[in-house]
Amino acid sequence: MPLASNFFSRPWVRWAAIAIVVVAVLAVPLGFSEYTNQNLARIGVFAVAVLGLNVVMGYTGQVSLGQIFFVGVGAYVTAYGATHGWNIIVVLVASTIVPGVIGLLVALAAARLGGLAIAMVTIALPIIGVPLAKRLSDYTGGSEGVSASFSNAPGWSGLYNDQWQLYMVIVVGGAVFLLTRNLVRGKYGRAFAIVKSNEAVAASMGISPYRYKVMAFTVASLIGGVSGFLYMAVIQFTSPETMTFSHSITLLASMVIGGSASIVGSLLGGAYYVLVPQWTNSINPNLTELLQGAILLLTLFLFPGGLVTLAREITQRVRRPNRHSSGPEQQHTSAAEAVSSHGEAEQDPTVTGISTERQHKS
């Protein structure tokens, strides 16, 4: 392989790098102040929510405006379980399954529709969610909301609460990110990408657009449920306002700003969701909405493909000097990079991935 010369591609280097990253990430909660840890945990919560949205929107191309509903349901299930003394693993499973089942039922109907019709159906979710949460006050605590402090650090750990919560986010959120990464890189991811680019082509290849749309939607709601679980672990309170429709829009904006169809982009989207309101607050608390709008526009002007294009750009700059050989594969890689550096929101790494593999085989 021409790449063998590359230091970074040696297996042991890769494993060492991964190990260093893991250790560094695990050490983070111990080294930072309480407020930083809390902020990082919040970023993790919303990064998971954005990741879910990315599965259905970024990778599969189906507009969903209901993601915050699943986060809210996950949070409520968590609160219910935690206040009734369920085991934390049971709580996590329930807070994932319940939104997942709801998502599946909605998707079975919604995925029959195409394009913006799905957006219209999913809009209904948060709009129904808020009054529903108020009405089901026996389970949700009504409009006063419900708090559950099940995520405080146990005595044996010797950790502060914020450190413990951040560890919860890193472990659970990290697992979700890893699983989702594998999902969208694998055969399902390729199927999602084909459904996104052309449903007729997908059908002709034996991939049922309906089934894969339902699947993407269900996965998104499962992930939304996990995000709700983490929301409850970090914020320890939820009320009907959690599910407000405008939060769904903010999640969507965060996904586009972070980077559509990108794992790292989801993380950046979570950071955007949490940090921008704080920045605008520190500039002028009376102008937060105006400033957020300005930042949104500015980001999209500068990075139409999301903040992740910035990260890709940096990586490319760092790597360019290492490139010497000029095999056919090398050419292809630079072509792929040219595409990614263009940073189109619509670009599909998975589709490119398929063609790469075809070239390998041929």
Place this chain on the structure above:
Amino acid sequence: MNHRNKARVTGAIAVASAVAMTLAGCGRGSDSSSSGGSSTGITDSTITLGITTPLSGSTAGPGTCTVAGMKAYFGSVNAAGGVKFGDGKTRKVEIKALDDAYDPQKAKANYDQLKGKVFAMTAGLGTPTNRAYREAAIADKVPQVLVATGDPIFSDTGQSPYQLGLVPTYVNEGEAFGKLLASSSKQHTVAILSQNDDYGEGYVEGFKKGIAGASNIKIVKQLTYEASDTSVDAQITQLAATHADVMFNAMSVTPLAIASLQKAQQVGWKPSWFLPSNTSSPTAILAPGKASAYPGVYSTSFAKTPQSPAFAGDADVKKFLSDLKEYANYKDAPEFPHCMWTYIAGATLEKAFENMTSPTRTDFMKALRNISDFKAPLMLAGTSVNTTTDGQPAVSKVQVQKYNGTGYASATTFG
């Protein structure tokens, strides 16, 4: 594929370190509240108060008012030199306000940000937003006092040792009107339309408490609506069919309150009408609802309304309006009562500061819970700040008021 993955891994590392560098604060510092015997957010010359309240979104109007009232009061106090604390030192009061857009998650984030810098949290508007950090404030022993919510949990010392509510609960308001009605010498039939949540239930519960045992009052029909409803015409028509002479309308949605007043007139039903304090604005609701057509529109209040002709020459109101303009950058007479509420809260805080003998949060809570019958500026005759009764907010007495075509005047009898 390797290239791509590697790019991603490197990207992730780059991004992670960038984020880490942006966020990097100092390491875990020692608990600052124990140093030198004084709590966080207080020095020998200043005390800092934190507010998280909606400054954007649909509740931005009242939310902005909660900050403005506080800034107006302490702006004027600071200009006069500051507050003379019970420990002999004079301190200026600084206010740090952050926007939470009525989102509990952001309120908690704002609290996390403020708690290391402020002495106490105060004045914030909203039940869910205040509840979002209530337990954290208890755990951190940070006072969360005189917050603008009618939720009784904030005034229950058993459940909320570091909290105190500011405004009368929904039950207090409903009860005040119920009592006034019960004292009437005539027979009355009452129709009730309430919001189907704890807001509406609180008012109805209070009203029923107020009329308990009164033989001259009969509730003839009771209906509810959802806060998300866009029309209550059906309910109004049904209630009109009862020909009740009193309408108890526990409604928190401004457009629905206007529409109810209009619809009842259209179908020829003109009862006396009760509206809660936060949906009884003369300019925003009663004028467009053509409320003068009714024999009487009643609401409750504990603060003087600047718009009301009855208080046009009032010294308190004049000072309040000029403070608001000068220190809070709030140019017009406020449309929301929250400006007056937090102005009163400012006066109450000053009172507590004056009685604090040491600059600690514990001592502050003690001083704050020991104010009885304090006549704060802008308060109506018959109301006062009283923090000594467990389970009651700082202001628990309200005056029933009757609309007189332009503003409100106190009503001591019904009719």
